[in-house]
Amino acid sequence: GAGVSQTPSNKVTEKGKYVELRCDPISGHTALYWYRQSLGQGPEFLIYFQGTGAADDSGLPNDRFFAVRPEGSVSTLKIQRTERGDSAVYLCASSLKAGRNTGELFFGEGSRLTVL
Amino acid sequence: QQQVKQSPQSLIVQKGGISIINCAYENTAFDYFPWYQQFPGKGPALLIAIRPDVSEKKEGRFTISFNKSAKQFSLHIMDSQPGDSATYFCAAFGRGSARQLTFGSGTQLTVLP
Numbered sequence: 001g002a003g004v005s006q007t008p009s010n011k012v013t014e015k016g017k018y019v020e021l022r023c024d025p026i027s028g029h030t031a032l033y034w035y036r037q038s039l040g041q042g043p044e045f046l047i048y049f050q051g052t053g054a055a056d057d058s059g060l061p062n063d064r065f066f067a068v069r070p071e072g073s074v075s076t077l078k079i080q081r082t083e084r085g086d087s088a089v090y091l092c093a094s095s096l097k098a099g100r101n102t103g104e105l106f107f108g109e110g111s112r113l114t115v116l
Numbered sequence: 117q118q119q120v121k122q123s124p125q126s127l128i129v130q131k132g133g134i135s136i137i138n139c140a141y142e143n144t145a146f147d148y149f150p151w152y153q154q155f156p157g158k159g160p161a162l163l164i165a166i167r168p169d170v171s172e173k174k175e176g177r178f179t180i181s182f183n184k185s186a187k188q189f190s191l192h193i194m195d196s197q198p199g200d201s202a203t204y205f206c207a208a209f210g211r212g213s214a215r216q217l218t219f220g221s222g223t224q225l226t227v228l229p
Contacts (some may be wrong), residue, residue: 056216
């Protein structure tokens with residue numbers, strides 16, 4: 001596809017359940033980011049991958065959140081024991097070259113997570 | 117802590133008017149300042165960006181003004197149109213360990229027909 005693809009677009013789950021959110025970046029983009037956006041707020045940084053490794057995971061709120069990118073392309077954000085406060089839109093973005101990253105990120109449409 | 121402060125939170129402008137959104141940053145490691153536009157249900161999309169070695173950048177009806185000494189930058193939308201109605205986010209991107217976009221809190225712009 002031409003853009004960043006995120007699935008599912010909507011996810012409703014119950015408190016305490018486990019969820020996975022998937023991101024398929026633009027082909028050839030080596031840098032991948034996860035952000036979380038709450039209603040009426042700006043996107044909040046979670047984690048950044050260069051290739052397969054997490055270069056910066058300082059934004060993950062706690063150890064219930066984990067993300068992987070095993071082959072340097074698709075990434076999965078995993079949330080264990082979900083809480084109502086985890087409800088938000090989770091945005092994925094990719095950019096062209098990690099080493100010469102200009103900061104131009106291309107965002108997907110997000111996965112809206114609702115925890116009941 | 118909020119490293120990029122954005123104002124106003126909301127803005128209503130008549131068609132043809134000028135929309136002005138302001139941002140201020142704290143971290144001097146930031147070296148790239150983009151503005152993103154977001155429509156409901158969509159992800160943010162890059163609108164225009166500036167580096168701190170220039171004081172102004174213009175692309176069509178959109179202009180960024182940058183004041184390095186004051187650590188402030190602003191977006192001006194000339195001849196605002198109803199189709200410009202969206203949420204606008206300023207952001208900053210940094211060198212070294214700050215290599216991720218830090219966003220402002222957003223401005224919801226409404227352009228009245």
